[in-house]
Amino acid sequence: MITHLDFAARDVATKRALESLSLSVAKCKKIVVVTGAGISCSSGIPDFRSSDGLYALVKEQYPDVVLKGRDLFDASLFRDSTSTAVFHTFIAQLKQSIDAAEPGPTHHFIQTLDGKKKLLRSYTQNIDGFEARVGLLGSGSHEAKSEGKGKSKLRTKDVKNVQLHGDIHRVRCRSCSAEYPCSREYLDIFLQGDAPDCPECLGRAKARAARSARTIKVGSLRPAIVLYDEPHPLGDEIGLIQSSDLTRKPDMLIIMGTSLKVHGLKKLVKEFARTVHGHSTDSPKPNSKKHAGKVIFVNRTPPSSEWNGIIDFHVEGTTDEWVARVLEEWKKSRPQDWEVQKTLVAAENGDVSMSSPLNFKVVASTKDRTKKETKKKPRNDGENVPPTHESTDMVLSTPDIAATIAKSGAFFTQTPPLSPSKRRQTNSHYTSESSPSKRRTLSPMKGLDDSARGLLFGVPQTSSMDLDVFDDLSMESPVKSKAKPLRRGRSTVRPLEL
Numbered sequence: 001m002i003t004h005l006d007f008a009a010r011d012v013a014t015k016r017a018l019e020s021l022s023l024s025v026a027k028c029k030k031i032v033v034v035t036g037a038g039i040s041c042s043s044g045i046p047d048f049r050s051s052d053g054l055y056a057l058v059k060e061q062y063p064d065v066v067l068k069g070r071d072l073f074d075a076s077l078f079r080d081s082t083s084t085a086v087f088h089t090f091i092a093q094l095k096q097s098i099d100a101a102e103p104g105p106t107h108h109f110i111q112t113l114d115g116k117k118k119l120l121r122s123y124t125q126n127i128d129g130f131e132a133r134v135g136l137l138g139s140g141s142h143e144a145k146s147e148g149k150g151k152s153k154l155r156t157k158d159v160k161n162v163q164l165h166g167d168i169h170r171v172r173c174r175s176c177s178a179e180y181p182c183s184r185e186y187l188d189i190f191l192q193g194d195a196p197d198c199p200e201c202l203g204r205a206k207a208r209a210a211r212s213a214r215t216i217k218v219g220s221l222r223p224a225i226v227l228y229d230e231p232h233p234l235g236d237e238i239g240l241i242q243s244s245d246l247t248r249k250p251d252m253l254i255i256m257g258t259s260l261k262v263h264g265l266k267k268l269v270k271e272f273a274r275t276v277h278g279h280s281t282d283s284p285k286p287n288s289k290k291h292a293g294k295v296i297f298v299n300r301t302p303p304s305s306e307w308n309g310i311i312d313f314h315v316e317g318t319t320d321e322w323v324a325r326v327l328e329e330w331k332k333s334r335p336q337d338w339e340v341q342k343t344l345v346a347a348e349n350g351d352v353s354m355s356s357p358l359n360f361k362v363v364a365s366t367k368d369r370t371k372k373e374t375k376k377k378p379r380n381d382g383e384n385v386p387p388t389h390e391s392t393d394m395v396l397s398t399p400d401i402a403a404t405i406a407k408s409g410a411f412f413t414q415t416p417p418l419s420p421s422k423r424r425q426t427n428s429h430y431t432s433e434s435s436p437s438k439r440r441t442l443s444p445m446k447g448l449d450d451s452a453r454g455l456l457f458g459v460p461q462t463s464s465m466d467l468d469v470f471d472d473l474s475m476e477s478p479v480k481s482k483a484k485p486l487r488r489g490r491s492t493v494r495p496l497e498l
């Protein structure tokens with residue numbers, strides 16, 4: 001049975017259940033996270049289907065081309081030079097939008113799980129690479145590959161985020177498979193609908209010409225995303241990562257922002273769910289690990305009945321709202337988990353040097369935060385947290401540090417604070433772990449209306465339609481595309497079917 005928890009509900013039972021879930025997240029140690037387009041929804045990536053979106057721009061450039069979204073992401077597009085050109089332009093424009101956007105609260109939350117040593121692995125269908133921007137090494141990144149002769153290998157242990165559909169920030173040679181970052185130069189070529197020559201192939205061709213050997217074909221570069229009906233170039237390695245994660249017995253599975261329609265992803269989720277559930281019954285002492293063994297699904301639309309017995313909880317709401325709540329309740333219920341970081345901030349604050357007025361931003365957030373948490377105190381009092389003697393921060397355990405913060409906080413209100421390098425550290429601390437309201441203020445998507453906030457290849461969450469990246473791609477008629485939904489599902493994530 002799936003327990004539905006409406007995020008907006010105000011009744012005590014729902015509140016308690018959500019609180020208990022948050023506490024479980026805080027207690028688990030090997031969490032697997034599976035995500036889809038819904039988690040990038042709030043980052044302001046334009047919905048390519050909306051009239052003023054990317055597709056309209058592509059249409060301007062190619063007025064005579066009629067291409068459905070799905071055809072634009074099918075491996076067969078390379079058979080035709082026009083559809084190849086449209087594909088290049090489209091992806092380049094999409095990449096530009098992604099470059100201009102920022103990771104959202106959910107991406108930061110996954111990073112926080114990793115920072116707290118709770119993340120076993122993140123698997124995403126998204127190609128936006130936002131996970132890498134918050135510091136999670138992606139399977140598509142250059143740093144994830146070990147250098148060596150021949151084909152480079154993936155350093156599976158270091159990969160934190162498995163990119164099931166590739167990475168829009170990388171390009172790959174269609175001939176020799178050499179990979180490169182998508183540079184500005186490449187991007188400009190793609191924007192024109194063309195494709196850059198592969199440097200690796202060019203080098204080899206030159207060398208052959210120099211020794212008068214037979215000439216070889218120079219391959220062209222393409223965006224390193226996985227299209228329908230083509231295998232993932234890292235399929236074998238991703239399969240290995242998944243097997244290894246299953247062996248390590250994850251104690252929680254969190255699925256966010258995906259409607260779970262793609263065949264390969266379904267399979268992956270089911271396998272992890274089975275292992276996670278096994279975890280809860282494996283425990284030698286019954287009830288000793290009540291927090292473990294949960295499969296949580298956070299999405300605006302509920303899972304179908306197919307997921308009975310696989311998903312335990314459906315949290316109905318946006319992933320951003322949910323992660324904000326989890327963090328809030330985690331900090332309240334297990335303040336000890338957050339102590340070290342606050343101590344570091346205190347130490348930083350003690351080391352004050354002159355710097356630019358820009359720092360006042362940080363100062364303000366430090367101050368506000370203190371104020372805010374002070375206000376929350378009465379609530380904390382009911383939580384069996386021993387009262388501290390200072391009114392500053394409930395979380396701090398030693399009076400010394402509390403005093404330091406109190407002192408430095410007051411000091412900061414009148415003095416230009418930290419050096420730029422310090423600032424960066426402090427800043428990131430607060431951007432990744434500040435309160436939900438703070439994060440919302442910092443978020444770049446604020447000014448965007450709902451229609452502009454789409455997903456990579458999906459539809460806005462306000463719709464009940466499918467949210468998966470490769471699920472629902474028709475630009476002309478989303479409904480029509482649903483009529484033949486699974487044509488390429490199997491092959492899209494084929495490598496995972498090991």
Ligand SMILES: [Zn+2]
Pocket residue numbers: 173174175176177178198199200201202218219220
């Ligand atoms: Zn090449």
